[in-house]
Amino acid sequence: MxxxxxxxxxxxxxxxxxxxxxxxxxxxxxxxxxxxxxxxxxxxxxxxxxxxxxxxxxERGELFPEDILTDTEFVQEGRVNEAGIAKLRERMPFADLSKFEADPIVQNLGQQxxxxxxxxxxxxxxxx
Amino acid sequence: MRWFWIDRFTEFVCGSHAVAVKSVSLSEGQMHDHFIGYPIMPNSLVTEGMAQAGGLLVSEQYGFGELVVLGKLAKAKFHTCVRPGETLTYRVKIDSVRDSGAAVTATAHVGDTLHAEALLFYARLGEETGDLFGARLFRPRDLRHWLSLVRVFEVGLKEDGSRMQERDYPLEETVTN
The missing domain is CATH 1.10.1200.10 (ACP-like)
Structure with missing residues (x-):
């Protein structure tokens, strides 16, 4: 390692x-x-x-889980909901999502x- | 004029590599002004030839059924000048292929002399592309015609070593918009 x-x-x-x-x-x-x-x-x-x-x-979606960001179960009106945030935390344990969580507009994730x-x-x- | 910058494939192994050739002639339009008195093959068109060879190899990975476009030329090095009467041999190799696109390394030789090296990235635009642009950007029969012209099905082999068959790909005209 x-x-x-x-x-x-x-x-x-x-x-x-x-x-x-x-x-x-x-x-x-x-x-x-x-x-x-x-x-x-x-x-x-x-x-x-x-x-x-x-x-x-x-694999696709490992670094950037675009499947979550395009799933209507997790995204409403361009914002990731609580279930989506929980899913992102699970899939992206390597990323600091605190800034994103404050304003979870879908486009912000890639930007941050x-x-x-x-x-x-x-x-x-x-x-x- | 058609935008054909390879003459034919001599090898085409699905999911692996391909070899294509391009004979450079003084009668070709691009040689007349590039340059007056000293005609050489423009390296931009050598790049296009490598990109076309690699693009068809990548397109096969998606069953020749989807639009594959050159997204990025990450590296390009040129070492010599290619003159009329010489033949370029393009070797392309798939380094990585995934849902969203593929990476291909390419070389161009004249005889044994290395002329160019490139690293190319292709983006796969899915079936929704037609809806996005309001019309298909690529007609299956045009692709079939091109594949036939450059002899893909004459030399092509599948991953298991069996011959490629045109009937295995969706190259019939099914949409007319």
């Missing part, structure tokens, strides 16, 4: 290569979409690089995903 620093360095390398950003832009608190300008196709690239770099397999969340995700996968 690599150390937190080793995971961060590899995640940073993947993000630098996938997004064409500078090393120093990739900080733990940087958001992927907001600060690093990641677009939807970039997530395919990022996932591909993480799989290679860490020798892991990332940080580099640290990605590192936590990888650590979560490696320890599984």
């Amino acid at each position: 690599p150390s937190e620093e080793e995971i961060f360095e590899k995640v940073r390398e993947a993000l630098v290569d996938a997004l064409g950003v500078d090393d120093d832009e990739v900080t733990p608190t940087a958001t992927l979409q907001g600060d690093l300008d990641a677009e939807s196709i970039d997530f395919l690239d990022i996932v591909f690089r993480l799989e290679k770099s860490f020798d892991i397999k990332i 995903l940080t580099v640290q969340d990605m590192c936590n995700f990888v650590a979560h996968k490696l320890s599984a």
